[in-house]
Amino acid sequence: MTNEDKKELSPAMEDYLRTIYKFEEKGAMVTTSMISESLGVAPASVTKMMKRLASMDLVEHEPYRGVGLTANGEKAAAEMARHHRLIELFLTEVVGVPWDRVHDEAHRLEHALSEYLEDRLADILGDPKVDPHGQLIPCKDGRVAVRNLRMLWELEQGTRGVVAEIEDHDPALLRYAAERTLFPGTEICVVERDPYGGSVIVALGAERCAVGQDAARQIWIETNDTTS
Amino acid sequence: MTNEDKKELSPAMEDYLRTIYKFEEKGAMVTTSMISESLGVAPASVTKMMKRLASMDLVEHEPYRGVGLTANGEKAAAEMARHHRLIELFLTEVVGVPWDRVHDEAHRLEHALSEYLEDRLADILGDPKVDPHGQLIPCKDGRVAVRNLRMLWELEQGTRGVVAEIEDHDPALLRYAAERTLFPGTEICVVERDPYGGSVIVALGAERCAVGQDAARQIWIETNDTTS
DNA sequence: TGCAGAATTGAGCCGCGTCTAAAAATAACC
DNA sequence: GGTTATTTTTAGACGCGGCTCAATTCTGCA
Numbered sequence: 001m002t003n004e005d006k007k008e009l010s011p012a013m014e015d016y017l018r019t020i021y022k023f024e025e026k027g028a029m030v031t032t033s034m035i036s037e038s039l040g041v042a043p044a045s046v047t048k049m050m051k052r053l054a055s056m057d058l059v060e061h062e063p064y065r066g067v068g069l070t071a072n073g074e075k076a077a078a079e080m081a082r083h084h085r086l087i088e089l090f091l092t093e094v095v096g097v098p099w100d101r102v103h104d105e106a107h108r109l110e111h112a113l114s115e116y117l118e119d120r121l122a123d124i125l126g127d128p129k130v131d132p133h134g135q136l137i138p139c140k141d142g143r144v145a146v147r148n149l150r151m152l153w154e155l156e157q158g159t160r161g162v163v164a165e166i167e168d169h170d171p172a173l174l175r176y177a178a179e180r181t182l183f184p185g186t187e188i189c190v191v192e193r194d195p196y197g198g199s200v201i202v203a204l205g206a207e208r209c210a211v212g213q214d215a216a217r218q219i220w221i222e223t224n225d226t227t228s
Numbered sequence: 229m230t231n232e233d234k235k236e237l238s239p240a241m242e243d244y245l246r247t248i249y250k251f252e253e254k255g256a257m258v259t260t261s262m263i264s265e266s267l268g269v270a271p272a273s274v275t276k277m278m279k280r281l282a283s284m285d286l287v288e289h290e291p292y293r294g295v296g297l298t299a300n301g302e303k304a305a306a307e308m309a310r311h312h313r314l315i316e317l318f319l320t321e322v323v324g325v326p327w328d329r330v331h332d333e334a335h336r337l338e339h340a341l342s343e344y345l346e347d348r349l350a351d352i353l354g355d356p357k358v359d360p361h362g363q364l365i366p367c368k369d370g371r372v373a374v375r376n377l378r379m380l381w382e383l384e385q386g387t388r389g390v391v392a393e394i395e396d397h398d399p400a401l402l403r404y405a406a407e408r409t410l411f412p413g414t415e416i417c418v419v420e421r422d423p424y425g426g427s428v429i430v431a432l433g434a435e436r437c438a439v440g441q442d443a444a445r446q447i448w449i450e451t452n453d454t455t456s
Numbered sequence: 457t458g459c460a461g462a463a464t465t466g467a468g469c470c471g472c473g474t475c476t477a478a479a480a481a482t483a484a485c486c
Numbered sequence: 487g488g489t490t491a492t493t494t495t496t497a498g499a500c501g502c503g504g505c506t507c508a509a510t511t512c513t514g515c516a
Contacts, residue, residue: 012503032464045504047465052502064464064511094322095348105345112336120323240473260494273474275495280472292481292494 011111014080015039016049017058018110020069021077026149026220029066078142083110085131086121088168092132093125099132099178100171133174134165134184134220150223152190152200153216159223160189167218180209182219239339242308243267244277245286246338248297249305254377254448257294306370311338313359314349316396320360321353327360327406328399361402362393362412362448378451380418380428381444387451388417395446408437410447 009017019038023030032050036043050067053059058073069077087106091097097105113121122128129137129145138144149164163186166177177183181204191208192201199210211219237245247266251258260278264271278295281287286301297305315334319325325333341349350356357365357373366372377392391414394405405411409432419436420429427438439447 010502033462041503042505043464044466044506049503051465091345095345095352097345097348101344105342108340108342109337112340114333114336116329117319117323117325117333120325124323238472261492269473270475271494272476272496277473279495 009076012049013053013058014076014111016046016053017069017073017077018080018084020059020067021074021081024069030068031066035067075142078138078144080110081135082138082140083113083118085135085137086118086125086128087113088131088133089125089128089137090121100174102132103168103171130184131168132184133168134163135168147222149220151217152188152202152211152219152221153213155190155200155221155223157190157193159221160187161221161223162187163219164222165220170218173215173218176215177219180204180211181207182211188221237304240277241281241286242304242339244274244281245297245301245305246308246312248287248295249302249309252297258296259294263295303370306366306372308338309363310366310368311341311346313363313365314346314353314356315341316359316361317353317356317365318349328402330360331396331399358412359396360412361396362391363396375450377448379445380416380430380439380447380449381441383418383428383449383451385418385421387449388415389449389451390415391447392450393448398446401443401446404443405447408432408439409435410439416449 016035016039019035020030023034023038028034032043032046035041036046039046050059050061053073054061056072057070058076059067060070061067084106087109088102091102091105092099131137136144136147147164150161152163155161163182163184165184166182167173180202182188182202186204189203190200191203194200194210199212200216201208201210244263244267247263248258251262251266256262260271260274263269264274267274278287278289281301282289284300285298286304287295287297289295312334315337316330319330319333320327355367359365364372364375375392378389380391383389391410391412393412394410395401408430410416410430414432417431418428419431422428422438427440428444429436429438
């Protein structure tokens with residue numbers, strides 16, 4: 001209660017925060033252009049919004065270097081992620097929307113979800129921890145489990161692991177993954193990496209399939225190495 | 229395809245249109261102040277928006293006299309009403325939200341409902357015709373059944389009828405109605421009208437109860453007179 | 457190390473949707 | 487039937503969230 005505390009966030013602000021959150025989740029440093037591209041907005045618009053969010057103590061913005069969420073910002077962003085992912089799960093489980101469509105729908109709905117409905121959905125779904133694409137659902141206080149994720153693309157030959165997450169924004173990618181039965185939970189083993197960079201060959205039980213680079217960069221594997 | 233045809237409507241415009249639609253449903257003529265009050269917005273804002281909507285051929289605006297939906301406007305407004313009411317029904321039936329809360333939730337969500345989800349909800353609910361408060365759900369082409377509704381408040385003593393609709397915007401009213409088992413479908417008979425204007429006494433089977441004026445003006449009865 | 461090209465930011469503009477204050481039209485009342 | 491009260495509209499301003507274009511800073515490469 002220093003000065004202004006519980007500002008109402010606009011949908012646009014929520015979009016920015018959740019976008020930054022998503023990048024930070026993957027351990028990336030977040031630049032203006034990443035946000036700009038991901039949101040389909042001019043870079044200058046991002047800068048302007050970063051200034052506004054910084055003045056509200058939601059992000060920290062080092063000009064020309066990048067941006068990161070503050071504690072407050074992370075709280076708010078986690079809430080948005082929770083909304084988004086609960087909705088995605090609800091739509092697939094209860095409404096029967098195919099998994100390559102739920103992202104867009106959830107994106108529209110997430111800003112309109114009240115605290116109350118959020119709780120009802122969580123209830124109905126049994127307090128889920130993971131959404132249909134394997135993204136972790138933060139709990140109400142914003143905390144999330146920690147996972148040791150690595151891009152499928154960057155795994156060494158012979159590595160075993162479990163599909164943990166598939167980027168949800170591109171329906172075509174999700175269909176591509178589904179065709180190869182690469183769902184969260186599927187066990188895989190990297191059989192071979194094409195030396196010329198085209199694709200990785202992956203074994204799923206007896207079957208094996210090739211996964212193209214673009215896809216393999218958007219599929220995240222949980223391995224059980226103790227490295228970090 | 230005269231000039232500009234399928235303008236994307238902003239949420240604000242959708243709100244205005246649905247508000248006008250709601251008044252027209254009840255046969256009222258629609259004034260600036262009614263919209264202003266109902267939307268919680270300054271009268272001047274309404275006028276300005278009416279001009280914009282008029283220029284898009286969604287409403288007809290006769291300065292100082294009132295406003296009405298054009299064919300286009302009615303189409304768009306009916307779609308919003310359909311969204312709103314499908315969501316209300318879905319929330320009560322599937323999500324288990326109590327009927328005095330669904331209006332507010334639906335109001336937030338209706339702007340974010342895609343065509344696709346609209347269809348899915350309608351499907352799940354079995355193409356319903358009526359929402360939890362008795363409001364008619366327009367079908368996809370915008371058509372609605374016609375009903376012969378009269379305010380409970382204006383019924384003559386001795387009139388029999390069926391509760392058809394209860395205004396949904398005031399949770400307290402809905403709880404008030406629920407306490408008296410005045411749900412859509414309940415059969416009633418007007419036993420007595422308090423001559424000093426306080427309330428109507430209504431019989432529900434063996435029971436009877438008093439309904440205050442403010443409530444009785446927001447409860448609509450379907451009677452079977454042929455007086456059209 | 458210096459410089460070209462890429463990324464970021466600044467300045468200024470625009471449309472939307474709101475507001476307030478003042479003017480205009482309509483309605484009500486004696 | 488004229489004056490007053492009410493409703494509606496006009497005028498002008500503002501903040502948000504975009505944009506473009508130009509200036510600035512950073513980076514990578516010769």
